[in-house]
Amino acid sequence: MxxxxxxxxxxxxxxxxxxxxxxxxxxxxxxxxxxxxxxxxxxxxxxxxxxxxxxxxxxxxxxxxxxxxxxxxxxxxxxxxxxxxAVTASSRLGGHIVQGHVDGTGTVVRREPSEHWELVEVSLPDGLSRYLVDKGSITVDGISLTVVSVGRESFTVSLIPETLARTTLGFKQPGDPVNLEVDVIAKYVERLLTHDKDPA
Structure with a gap:
């Protein structure tokens, strides 16, 4: 983890x-x-x-x-x-629970620089948007980020200078692929709510 x-x-x-x-x-x-x-x-x-x-x-x-x-x-x-x-039992959980199991890939759609931060839009594969909520968590190329807004086919995140300087998102350009992992808690909640509807 x-x-x-x-x-x-x-x-x-x-x-x-x-x-x-x-x-x-x-x-x-x-x-x-x-x-x-x-x-x-x-x-x-x-x-x-x-x-x-x-x-x-x-x-x-x-x-x-x-x-x-x-x-x-x-x-x-x-x-x-x-x-x-990998996190240890004595580590601080500075981001959110990340399994390292990629749910799909997206691409950087656009970058919108600002004076103190940068807005980045990333495309979403089919079926993943239901796991995202505004101000929720997503992992992009292994980076724990807070979702700013969610659409059917993309989402946005705001990147502070520290993230831009210390991760690959500082130099990824529109069209570049990124790995996405949605919040595992959202997947478990969905499974619990739909379990009785499954034939298995």
């Missing part, structure tokens, strides 16, 4: 195509400093497992299913990524 508070901007070092998977190596001196083999690290909002570590880099195996359903399939050497280590 994660909180959506990005700890480090890492860099893709190499991608080794294995047909049905990719071995992804990332330079991440901060998050790898105390990581062990088998630990979970969120990479642009996708929960990946540390398979190897070497100095300031770590390697994770990314299955074809993940590559096809997230923006990780578009990574290439040199790409910057948001990184967060």
């Amino acid at each position: 994660f909180t959506g508070i990005v700890e480090e901007l890492g860099t893709v070092e190499t991608l080794e195509d294995q047909g049905d998977a990719v071995r992804l190596t990332l330079r991440a001196p901060h998050v790898i400093a105390d990581a062990r083999l088998g630990d979970s690290i969120s990479v642009n909002g996708c929960c990946l497992t540390v398979a190897e570590r070497d100095g300031e880099t770590f390697t994770a195996d990314v299955m074809r299913e993940t590559l096809d359903k997230t923006s990780l399939g578009a990574l290439e050497p040199g790409t910057r990524v948001n990184l967060e280590r």
Whole structure:
């Protein structure tokens, strides 16, 4: 489990195509400093497992299913990524409950700069808008953000200078893909309310 508070901007070092998977190596001196083999690290909002570590880099195996359903399939050497280590029982929950299980991908639609913050609009895949509410939480590329407004096909978030400086949303441009994870509590509420209507 994660909180959506990005700890480090890492860099893709190499991608080794294995047909049905990719071995992804990332330079991440901060998050790898105390990581062990088998630990979970969120990479642009996708929960990946540390398979190897070497100095300031770590390697994770990314299955074809993940590559096809997230923006990780578009990574290439040199790409910057948001990184967060899994939360511990003694950690502060600075964002919201994030599982690292991507619900879909959207794209940056527009950016509207202001003097002290920036409004960013992101497109929504079919079926995800029902989980969003104004002032609710959403995870964009692993970043816990507060929703400003929700439409049927997109939503907006306001980004403070700290978020712009410390995450990939500081340089994502219209048309760039982003991973989205909606609030898991909303999904559980929906399941509870519709359970008796399900045939299973």
